[in-house]
Amino acid sequence: MIRPGKMKKITIYDLAELTGVSASAVSAILNGNWQKRRISARLAEKVTRVAQEQGYAINRQASLLRKEKSRVIGMIVPKYDNRYFGSIVEKFEEMARERGLFPIITCTRRNPALELEAVRTMLSWQVEWVIATGATQPDEISALCAQAGVSTLNLDLPGTLAPSVISDNYAGAKALTECILDNARRRFGQPIPLTFVGGRRHDHNTRERLRGFRDAHQQAGLVVSASQIFIDGYSPKHVQQTLAAFTPPPDGADGLFRLGPVCPAAGARY
Amino acid sequence: MIRPGKMKKITIYDLAELTGVSASAVSAILNGNWQKRRISARLAEKVTRVAQEQGYAINRQASLLRKEKSRVIGMIVPKYDNRYFGSIVEKFEEMARERGLFPIITCTRRNPALELEAVRTMLSWQVEWVIATGATQPDEISALCAQAGVSTLNLDLPGTLAPSVISDNYAGAKALTECILDNARRRFGQPIPLTFVGGRRHDHNTRERLRGFRDAHQQAGLVVSASQIFIDGYSPKHVQQTLAAFTPPPDGADGLFRLGPVCPAAGARY
């Protein structure tokens, strides 16, 4: 078991002393601009080797303080514990790394206050961009970031102050509903209205899905009554409660499905 | 649509000028030690208000450069896109926040090189602790961190250089196997050997689960042959290939299950 002592962290000055070069030369070499400064390859190699040996790690704080660009990109996301957002986050991280950016991600649990706090924290870390995924208050976030000269992008839920990238929840829900209604018709000889469970009443995606659900019914000549709509949140607990209290209406509407998020990463399958 | 201009970020010096106080007083006030410096409440209130109005956000880089503790904690994790690790990450973030720590998380995809690169990056961000979750090379990570005076902890996969927190995969797999063998005996009147699919050959957890699997068979008087063991990785693709090529052995071993991770967050259910 290693007992990490309070060893002072090694700096470019230590490296300079160890190699007999100036600190600025060490900095240039370690940043890869040694050719620009026409430093000899032999020297560059030596410094690099010593840095390696000493386990030198640049101090990002000091480096960023001096530079004007941070190359830090932030993302807020409602949940990690979720295939949809999990894959978004994983891909985001990969893409950021590919572009030489440092991603910082915060899970904000659909909590408006937490979202803003997380964004404020990101701003204090000098992020250059913020991706707000499934944010409950995308415009508040954009406004806060704009104040600091930081660009924002909305993902999954749209806002009005920044570009938004969203799935077509309307078309997805409509296509899915049509498909199930068709199946029901084939099986039972008549169209049977379905029941809508899950989502959040003020959530853009839920509204879009509900709209698709309604339109598909209407198209099939069916009427959707309020008793077929259960919008009580996404959590399994809420849905379970809804289902426990559920009694199929007498008119035969016993088709039941839960409409969850459509996952673009996996490709939409209906 | 907001067009974020290149507005210069506001600093404590700007705030000092705006309020007619010195920068050091602003710093003290914004950090909550204004009473320690016996600054008048009225002044403190004024500075706080102006800071709010101007949307001031402390520059963490500068702040951390000056202080000796960063209160940054790092976690590496193999996958986000996974209920098990997703819930670990979410909880980790929550607990870090509760303690006033700033969590940075990196998804390393069970890639040893990526793991070390991620840890090096974390060190350059001055993390004070690193949690290595499901790391393929926990000891390399611990050594690297120890060199920088950073403490490590292994989660899910054990190491020898740092404390390790792991699930009891042996007991879990044994109990599960026993249960299925018992069911099979009840149903078919005789014990039928099972087939083990998934996992990684050099993975501690896989070995433990396999050990439990074997011991449960032995206890039931069954012999486990190599043809019953398919350890080809965790990815669905690999498992699918294995299953496609799978032909039940003639001795009746057609019981088949996939042994995945045990999820402590959800409670182990057998």
Add this chain to the structure above:
DNA sequence: CTGTTAGCGCATTCAA
């Protein structure tokens, strides 16, 4: 080719 210098924004002495 290489070293010296001057901040980046902040927190912490120390002096007033």
Add this chain to the structure above:
DNA sequence: TTGAATGCGCTAACAG
């Protein structure tokens, strides 16, 4: 009660 001075580690400009 308060402000001026200092330096954290690094990079960029400039002077050799």
